[in-house]
Amino acid sequence: xxxxxxxxxxxxxxxxxxxxxxxxxxxxxxxxxxxxxxxxxxxxxxxxxxxxxxxxxxxxxxxxxxxxxxxxxxxxxxxxxxxxxxxxxxxxxxxxxxxxxxxxxxxxxxxxxxxxxxxxxxxxxxxxxxxxxxxxxxxxxxxxxxxxxxxxxxxxxxxxxxxxxxxxxxxxxxxxxxxxxxxxxxxxxxxxxxxxxxxxxxxxxxxxxxxxxxxxxxxxxxxxxxxxxxxxxxxxxxxxxxxxxxxxxxxxxxxxxxxxxxxxxxxxxxxxxxxxxxxxxxxxxxxxxxxxxxxxxxxxxxxxxxxxxxxxxxxxxxxxxxxxxxxxxxxxxxxxxxxxxxxxxxxxxxxxxxxxxxxxxxxxxxxxxxxxxxxxxxxxxxxxxxxxxxxxxxxxxxxxxxxxxxxxxxxxxxxxxxxxxxxxxxxxxxxxxxxxxxxxxxxxxxxxxxxxxxxxxxxxxxxxxxxxxxxxxxxxxxxxxxxxxxxxxxxxxxxxxxxxxxxxxxxxxxxxxxxxxxxxxxxxxxxxxxxxxxxxxxxxxxxxxxxxxxxxxxxxxxxxx
Amino acid sequence: xxxxxxxxxxxxxxxxxxxxxxxxxxxxxxxxxxxxxxxxxxxxxxxxxxxxxxxxxxxxxxxxxxxxxxxxxxxxxxxxxxxxxxxxxxxxxxxxxxxxxxxxxxxxxxxxxxxxxxxxxxxxxxxxxxxxxxxxxxxxxxxxxxxxxxxxxxxxxxxxxxxxxxxxxxxxxxxxxxxxxxxxxxxxxxxxxxxxxxxxxxxxxxxxxxxxxxxxxxxxxxxxxxxxxxxxxxxxxxxxxxxxxxxxxxxxxxxxxxxxxxxxxxxxxxxxxxxxxxxxxxxx
Numbered sequence: 001x002x003x004x005x006x007x008x009x010x011x012x013x014x015x016x017x018x019x020x021x022x023x024x025x026x027x028x029x030x031x032x033x034x035x036x037x038x039x040x041x042x043x044x045x046x047x048x049x050x051x052x053x054x055x056x057x058x059x060x061x062x063x064x065x066x067x068x069x070x071x072x073x074x075x076x077x078x079x080x081x082x083x084x085x086x087x088x089x090x091x092x093x094x095x096x097x098x099x100x101x102x103x104x105x106x107x108x109x110x111x112x113x114x115x116x117x118x119x120x121x122x123x124x125x126x127x128x129x130x131x132x133x134x135x136x137x138x139x140x141x142x143x144x145x146x147x148x149x150x151x152x153x154x155x156x157x158x159x160x161x162x163x164x165x166x167x168x169x170x171x172x173x174x175x176x177x178x179x180x181x182x183x184x185x186x187x188x189x190x191x192x193x194x195x196x197x198x199x200x201x202x203x204x205x206x207x208x209x210x211x212x213x214x215x216x217x218x219x220x221x222x223x224x225x226x227x228x229x230x231x232x233x234x235x236x237x238x239x240x241x242x243x244x245x246x247x248x249x250x251x252x253x254x255x256x257x258x259x260x261x262x263x264x265x266x267x268x269x270x271x272x273x274x275x276x277x278x279x280x281x282x283x284x285x286x287x288x289x290x291x292x293x294x295x296x297x298x299x300x301x302x303x304x305x306x307x308x309x310x311x312x313x314x315x316x317x318x319x320x321x322x323x324x325x326x327x328x329x330x331x332x333x334x335x336x337x338x339x340x341x342x343x344x345x346x347x348x349x350x351x352x353x354x355x356x357x358x359x360x361x362x363x364x365x366x367x368x369x370x371x372x373x374x375x376x377x378x379x380x381x382x383x384x385x386x387x388x389x390x391x392x393x394x395x396x397x398x399x400x401x402x403x404x405x406x407x408x409x410x411x412x413x414x415x416x417x418x419x420x421x422x423x424x425x426x427x428x429x430x431x432x433x434x435x436x437x438x439x440x441x442x443x444x445x446x447x448x449x450x451x452x453x454x455x456x457x458x459x460x461x462x463x464x465x466x467x468x469x470x471x472x473x474x475x476x477x478x479x480x481x482x483x484x485x486x487x488x489x490x491x492x493x494x495x496x497x498x499x500x501x502x503x504x505x506x507x508x509x510x511x512x513x514x515x516x517x518x519x520x521x522x523x524x525x526x527x528x529x530x531x532x533x534x535x536x537x538x539x540x541x542x543x544x545x546x547x548x549x550x551x552x553x554x555x556x557x558x559x560x561x
Numbered sequence: 562x563x564x565x566x567x568x569x570x571x572x573x574x575x576x577x578x579x580x581x582x583x584x585x586x587x588x589x590x591x592x593x594x595x596x597x598x599x600x601x602x603x604x605x606x607x608x609x610x611x612x613x614x615x616x617x618x619x620x621x622x623x624x625x626x627x628x629x630x631x632x633x634x635x636x637x638x639x640x641x642x643x644x645x646x647x648x649x650x651x652x653x654x655x656x657x658x659x660x661x662x663x664x665x666x667x668x669x670x671x672x673x674x675x676x677x678x679x680x681x682x683x684x685x686x687x688x689x690x691x692x693x694x695x696x697x698x699x700x701x702x703x704x705x706x707x708x709x710x711x712x713x714x715x716x717x718x719x720x721x722x723x724x725x726x727x728x729x730x731x732x733x734x735x736x737x738x739x740x741x742x743x744x745x746x747x748x749x750x751x752x753x754x755x756x757x758x759x760x761x762x763x764x765x766x767x768x769x770x771x772x773x774x775x776x777x778x779x780x781x782x783x784x785x786x787x788x789x790x791x792x793x794x795x796x797x798x799x800x801x802x803x804x805x806x807x808x809x810x811x812x813x814x815x816x817x818x819x820x821x822x823x824x825x826x827x828x829x830x831x832x833x834x835x836x837x838x839x840x841x842x843x844x845x
Contacts, residue, residue: 360751363751438766561773
């Protein structure tokens with residue numbers, strides 16, 4: 001790729017005293033920045049506000065820089081300013097994503113500061129950074145601080161400050177890169193979403209790598225191996241990774257190993273990416289810790305692979321799907337988050353008998369929960385307290401049990417707030433109503449919608465008869481499993497499984513699409529899975545979803561819809 | 562030929578592929594549609610080329626890595642505008658997807674800066690045919706010789722009467738897209754949740770959820786019926802053509818032109834996933 005003339009006048013790290021940075025040198029610097037950015041591309045992609053693998057900032061910036069470099073290869077020029085112009089044009093044409101567009105604006109502005117200069121000098125560099133900043137800010141409809149813009153601003157400020165004492169462009173550049181680094185680290189202080197996600201801004205980090213790549217080249221440092229994809233072991237956030245499981249990536253491995261030879265990180269990452277996702281690598285005291293999610297068919301691969309590299313000191317494999325179900329089922333109550341409510345919005349208070357049910361209500365947008373159910377009816381005061389603690393006046397209460405409707409109504413009468421009781425008699429009815437919540441919607445129409453929704457789901461309940469009796473024409477012996485359909489007794493059986501199947505048959509479940517089983521606190525998961533599998537066999541056309549409801553007394557609460 | 566008959570002001574109409582304007586209408590009104598880009602692994606696919614929408618949606622659930630999307634570069638817009646002026650356009654009106662949901666408007670605006678006010682870039686605050694109907698209204702007015710100032714008023718007027726509502730098959734894609742904050746919170750408990758959403762004033766709002774497709778269709782029809790008398794309707798889907806056709810047949814008002822059935826652009830589809838159903842309506 002390089003011609004003889006290029007070799008002579010280009011940047012040569014071994015020959016810094018006589019260094020003159022011309023257009024060919026700039027081309028080499030851009031090539032270096034692209035190489036370094038590409039080496040760190042996955043890291044930039046991973047700086048994602050949401051714990052899901054969709055980050056593409058690194059990729060967008062690489063593609064933009066690639067287009068910039070391609071333009072200079074087509075039109076090599078000795079003049080620094082002319083080469084910068086080609087770079088800016090290439091970046092503009094190839095800009096990808098918001099970060100790429102801003103990057104192209106930075107180049108466009110920078111070019112204006114170095115127009116027609118033959119060799120780069122410190123003052124032109126300062127001018128270029130200043131105009132880069134100005135152009136980038138103007139190119140964004142709503143500039144946000146704590147992003148690549150802030151980094152561009154901070155590094156320009158550093159350049160303007162250092163020009164007072166430094167007249168060598170490379171020395172100046174070194175300070176600029178350090179300022180960019182500091183600025184990137186500061187982005188979470190300026191932008192709350194970054195702080196919450198525990199990341200720095202991806203675009204800003206990408207810009208830093210572009211600049212650092214140039215500096216590393218100038219100093220003769222290697223550009224092919226990422227140094228920052230290995231983090232201190234203590235900094236690995238494995239809990240966060242757990243929340244980001246993708247379909248099909250069911251197995252999580254955490255493997256500690258001591259490689260026999262120095263780890264070839266690029267090859268290592270390449271191999272791992274063929275195996276799975278959510279890859280993290282930590283290092284501490286000569287030991288590497290690998291974290292990865294893999295599909296079941298690859299479940300032994302991470303261990304085999306790390307063994308091939310050296311000595312495995314510790315390995316833990318877990319089934320993520322099972323873990324997620326436990327988390328969802330509310331085994332860890334501390335993770336429950338209720339929907340925040342703004343004054344004036346509609347808030348829903350729901351009565352819930354179990355942690356798992358509570359979790360589902362929370363995920364559907366409930367703002368407050370009152371504990372209670374069949375045998376532990378909450379008081380009017382309990383319900384009233386929930387109303388009074390909400391920051392809005394527009395409240396809907398879902399009693400979710402026919403024995404709690406009255407308490408809800410009297411609480412609604414007592415409060416000064418605008419409360420509507422949507423008289424859900426069962427948990428599935430409460431869920432059906434929740435699906436109609438539009439917090440910012442019109443109160444009357446949301447209440448009306450929720451009332452309509454109550455009749456759109458059939459409720460099955462499975463429990464144990466506490467005494468012998470005949471109701472609704474069904475003879476029941478104490479200790480038998482009984483099934484209620486929409487509150488009416490329809491089956492009594494000595495076996496739990498038969499009671500479930502009989503109940504579903506009486507509900508004409510073959511006319512419906514979806515059966516959701518919320519299993520109770522008194523039944524073990526193996527029995528649940530066996531019963532669910534049998535239901536799937538009998539009703540192959542219907543979807544069966546199993547959730548841990550964790551409710552007392554009822555082995556199953558069943559939503560049929 | 563870049564201008565339809567009657568377009569005496571020689572105003573060129575530009576939009577991007579998120580507008581979902583049916584091909585025959587693009588041709589009829591000489592609308593210039595800039596394709597957006599799907600990035601799938603190492604491949605950059607131009608929206609609507611290289612892979613059909615149907616193929617894309619069939620493959621989407623198994624695509625690994627998941628594709629992402631990108632706007633065409635500002636330079637692409639700059640070149641198109643320059644070419645239109647070179648071919649005799651006096652003015653360009655360039656209407657694009659909501660600036661809060663994509664960088665397209667920004668890219669077009671940057672390009673427009675180079676043309677001294679001869680390119681008017683408009684933020685439609687909408688996507689898919691919510692944008693497309695605005696562009697079509699502009700193109701129709703221009704074909705009748707309406708001046709650019711007046712065309713802008715026409716766009717603003719129709720925008721207020723546009724409703725875009727959809728039911729997605731799953732929360733998964735919109736959650737991954739990271740563009741909709743409420744989608745994050747709704748994940749984590751019930752596995753089968755089909756979100757309802759409305760695009761309005763540049764934002765994607767939640768209209769609640771449903772758990773089965775059949776009930777979702779009934780609710781979608783209900784939302785449509787409550788809009789009152791309509792001027793235009795399009796039924797949108799992501800590879801659910803059968804459902805879209807039967808929705809149109811059962812629920813489209815008979816006193817308006819037959820609705821277009823649109824398999825939504827893959828650039829939006831990447832963020833909403835397959836088997837979604839919805840509509841864009843223009844209220845009278």
